[in-house]
Amino acid sequence: MISTDTPNPPQLKLPPLQLGHLTVDTPVVLAPMAGITNAAFRRLCREYGGGLYVSEMVTSRALVERNEQSLRIISHDDDEGIRSVQLYGVDPTTVGAAVRLIVEEDRADHIDLNFGCPVPKVTRRGGGAALPWKTDLFTAIIQAATREAARGEIPLTIKMRKGIDDDHLTFIEAGKIARDAGVAAVALHGRTAGQHYSGKADWDAIAELRNSLPDIPVLGNGDIWSAEDAIAMVEQTGVDGIVVGRGCQGRPWLFGDLQAAFEGSDRRFRPGLAEVAASFQRHAELLVEYFEDEAKALRDIRKHVAWYFKGYAVGGDLRASLAAVPTLEVLAQLLAELDADVPYPGVGAEGPRGRAGSPKRTHLPDGWLDTRIMDEEHRAMISAAELDVSGG
Numbered sequence: 001m002i003s004t005d006t007p008n009p010p011q012l013k014l015p016p017l018q019l020g021h022l023t024v025d026t027p028v029v030l031a032p033m034a035g036i037t038n039a040a041f042r043r044l045c046r047e048y049g050g051g052l053y054v055s056e057m058v059t060s061r062a063l064v065e066r067n068e069q070s071l072r073i074i075s076h077d078d079d080e081g082i083r084s085v086q087l088y089g090v091d092p093t094t095v096g097a098a099v100r101l102i103v104e105e106d107r108a109d110h111i112d113l114n115f116g117c118p119v120p121k122v123t124r125r126g127g128g129a130a131l132p133w134k135t136d137l138f139t140a141i142i143q144a145a146t147r148e149a150a151r152g153e154i155p156l157t158i159k160m161r162k163g164i165d166d167d168h169l170t171f172i173e174a175g176k177i178a179r180d181a182g183v184a185a186v187a188l189h190g191r192t193a194g195q196h197y198s199g200k201a202d203w204d205a206i207a208e209l210r211n212s213l214p215d216i217p218v219l220g221n222g223d224i225w226s227a228e229d230a231i232a233m234v235e236q237t238g239v240d241g242i243v244v245g246r247g248c249q250g251r252p253w254l255f256g257d258l259q260a261a262f263e264g265s266d267r268r269f270r271p272g273l274a275e276v277a278a279s280f281q282r283h284a285e286l287l288v289e290y291f292e293d294e295a296k297a298l299r300d301i302r303k304h305v306a307w308y309f310k311g312y313a314v315g316g317d318l319r320a321s322l323a324a325v326p327t328l329e330v331l332a333q334l335l336a337e338l339d340a341d342v343p344y345p346g347v348g349a350e351g352p353r354g355r356a357g358s359p360k361r362t363h364l365p366d367g368w369l370d371t372r373i374m375d376e377e378h379r380a381m382i383s384a385a386e387l388d389v390s391g392g
């Protein structure tokens with residue numbers, strides 16, 4: 001993989017991120033992304049740079065029930081330095097039990113709790129980004145999780161959005177509740193649930209959270225597409241580390257750029273088409289190992305085609321064939337058709353990618369916004385909010 005210097009890039013040195021007793025040398029976190037951040041993709045990313053690489057989310061109930069897919073999701077390669085898992089849950093007892101399982105079976109070194117999911121079928125039942133509105137339930141979940149995590153000396157963090165919508169912001173209060181319950185850090189995606197992935201992430205809100213929680217690390221998330229964006233976020237918000245999601249889709253080398261940036265170096269990866277094709281092939285091979293099922297792995301790699309080849313000169317027919325690739329052998333044949341001399345295309349390969357979409361009204365249970373504490377009816381309903389959830 002080639003790497004070249006950029007003329008006069010912004011530079012900034014950031015110290016390691018301390019999460020309890022864990023030191024993350026490069027203060028960069030791979031955002032948990034359902035369907036993306038499996039062991040295969042995490043390996044590709046961490047080969048380029050340091051940081052904390054979080055698993056896809058698992059629901060605490062599925063984990064406690066020892067669902068096979070959930071156990072695969074929280075599996076790690078032997079050489080993953082810090083084994084990190086993200087949990088989602090709506091019930092303190094089940095979340096506590098899931099954390100206990102992880103601790104007792106030594107399945108992770110770090111646990112993140114997800115309170116950012118904006119999906120209607122989840123918020124409609126009071127889960128995801130709707131949950132911090134109910135401060136009693138939110139507090140109980142975090143206390144249960146930190147209590148169990150403490151037994152294994154596992155640092156626990158939370159990841160959340162700003163709130164339900166601009167009239168119902170929860171992040172400052174939620175951050176303080178989490179801090180008081182003993183979390184090791186708090187990460188904020190600077191959008192409300194109602195925004196989904198639209199508009200721009202609100203970095204001012206991230207700065208506000210940073211100032212409101214002087215005693216624990218705060219991590220900023222949203223719209224980091226390059227090392228320069230990462231530096232800008234740290235400069236504008238004062239965060240202790242950054243969380244990168246969509247920006248690394250199809251660009252695992254972004255973690256190399258991020259490490260360089262936080263070491264004060266101007267080294268940046270600028271891969272030509274041949275290097276991109278090699279990474280894509282390797283990603284597919286790692287997915288075959290991960291799923292132990294070639295057909296499934298090849299179905300999975302198809303969603304990455306547009307991200308890897310964004311901005312590169314690849315014909316429409318070839319793109320279409322790649323997006324329907326059935327086997328590793330056919331993949332190798334298709335990639336061999338690419339022009340290996342195509343250089344890095346510059347801005348065409350950079351900038352926003354992945355989920356975008358438009359704002360949507362957040363579906364909530366009837367009467368959810370009336371009070372900040374749970375009533376009997378909502379208590380009975382919320383357990384259903386853990387079914388079918390996928391993503392944040």
Ligand SMILES: Cc1cc2nc3c(=O)[nH]c(=O)nc-3n(C[C@H](O)[C@H](O)[C@H](O)COP(=O)(O)O)c2cc1C
Nearest residue numbers: 031032033034057114189222223244245246391392
């Ligand atoms: C495909 C996809 C899946 C996601 N899954 C999760 C998830 O499982 N847990 C979570 O906390 N956030 C999830 N997110 C949200 C991201 O972690 C991140 O907060 C969001 O994409 C904003 O960061 P970005 O602008 O760097 O992408 C997901 C996002 C995407 C695009």
